Amino acid sequence: MIEVLSNAALATVQDLGRTGSLRYGVGTAGAMDDLALAAGNLLLGNDPGAAGIEVPVFPFKVRFDADCAFALTGADCAAKLDLEPLLPWWAHRAHAGQVLTLGLPQGARRASRAMLCLPGGVDVPEVLGSRSTQLRGSFGGHEGRALRKGDVLRAAEPGRVCRTGFGLVPPSLALPLECDGLVALRVLPAAEYEAFEPASREAFWAGEWRITAQSDRYGYRLSGAALCPTAPMELRSHGIVPGVIQVPHSGQPIIQMRDAQPSGGYPKFGTVIEADLWRLGQAPIGSRIRFIEANWDEAVGALEQKDAWLAKVARMVALHRSGPMGMAA
Incomplete structure (x- = not known):
């Protein structure tokens, strides 16, 4: 113990x-x-x-x-x-x-x-x-x-x-993903994505975003170019999961993290794909990140790549547990 x-x-x-x-x-x-x-x-x-x-x-x-x-x-x-x-x-x-x-x-x-x-x-x-x-x-x-x-x-x-x-x-090192030297995260556009101004959508993908000090296991609050809807939106609370990117009235996005509540009413701009949530979980407070637009097939492929890495680790560890010591994967 x-x-x-x-x-x-x-x-x-x-x-x-x-x-x-x-x-x-x-x-x-x-x-x-x-x-x-x-x-x-x-x-x-x-x-x-x-x-x-x-x-x-x-x-x-x-x-x-x-x-x-x-x-x-x-x-x-x-x-x-x-x-x-x-x-x-x-x-x-x-x-x-x-x-x-x-x-x-x-x-x-x-x-x-x-x-x-x-x-x-x-x-x-x-x-x-x-x-x-x-x-x-x-x-x-x-x-x-x-x-x-x-x-x-x-x-x-x-x-x-x-x-x-x-x-x-x-x-x-085994599964690197960077953009202009920054941690990159692949994102699927979500339900209200098209309800934001074209300039805001472009800025989301082109800009850098800082993880603010108001971030924790519940959600990562970002600082960057404000995301503006084409018209004011009032939504009923709806289901959300870790990875969902919501945009409150300030225009500064919030990424729901592992302790996120299961529902919320802010517009959903996008969703960090499941395969990249570990990258975000390791991004330090105050660091900057970039977003890469992804489609469904790319998100599924990334998850398969992640699972394949774990499967390789399991095989290599099993090999080393019965053979010479050293670096496993």
Whole structure:
């Protein structure tokens, strides 16, 4: 088991999300970077959807109270086990009493969230089919809240033998997508897209957008050229999902994220495709992003490419668990 030694804000237990409950008014929650979670689990031989610890604020420290394997994925945060530097996207082993420290994210492709995975996943109760923390409803995860100093978490299979000492090429390198040196996201035009002025539609694709400080797991608020409708719109509340881009009266878009409420009344300009949501989840607050217009076939193809990468990771990890150690994919 591990004990949290720091009061890092908003570190939570997350799996791949709570599906099937939107009709009851319950959002999906889940890891902001599902690729990081799935890959970390695969490194340990877990089910890809097992629960892990998502860390968005640093430094973050935990102490291992027993010998335990673990995997680190997501942001490269200069991790150390006691004083020993650790590689990101790698499977490691800790001994009882050792302290894991995650520092500030670094590197040219700086990401914003780290994922800590344990053998069998983090052992917390399942609520509505998921172990993800739903902060707004205060349920799921560890007592329905963010982790704080003194919390103790257990691995579901602490005694399982996991091979360590190998890792992965991060998906930011294996599945790159940039535009003019910025993180790029593919977007499908949505229901009210044609109701915006042609100049606004053009500016959306041509311009850069900054992720403002008023952004969190519920939604990313952007700053850029105002998007103006051709006429005022008053809409009834309707269903929304993570990735939907809504435009309030200010004209500054909001991208719904993993903790988004299941309904809203702002016009829907577009939707970030499912295959690119992990890229957005790792984009730091204050960074700039670009959008690329996509069609349905391209969105499906991107999802297939993402699934193929995970399948390759699973094959390579299985190979390395029975062969030489080293870089897996």
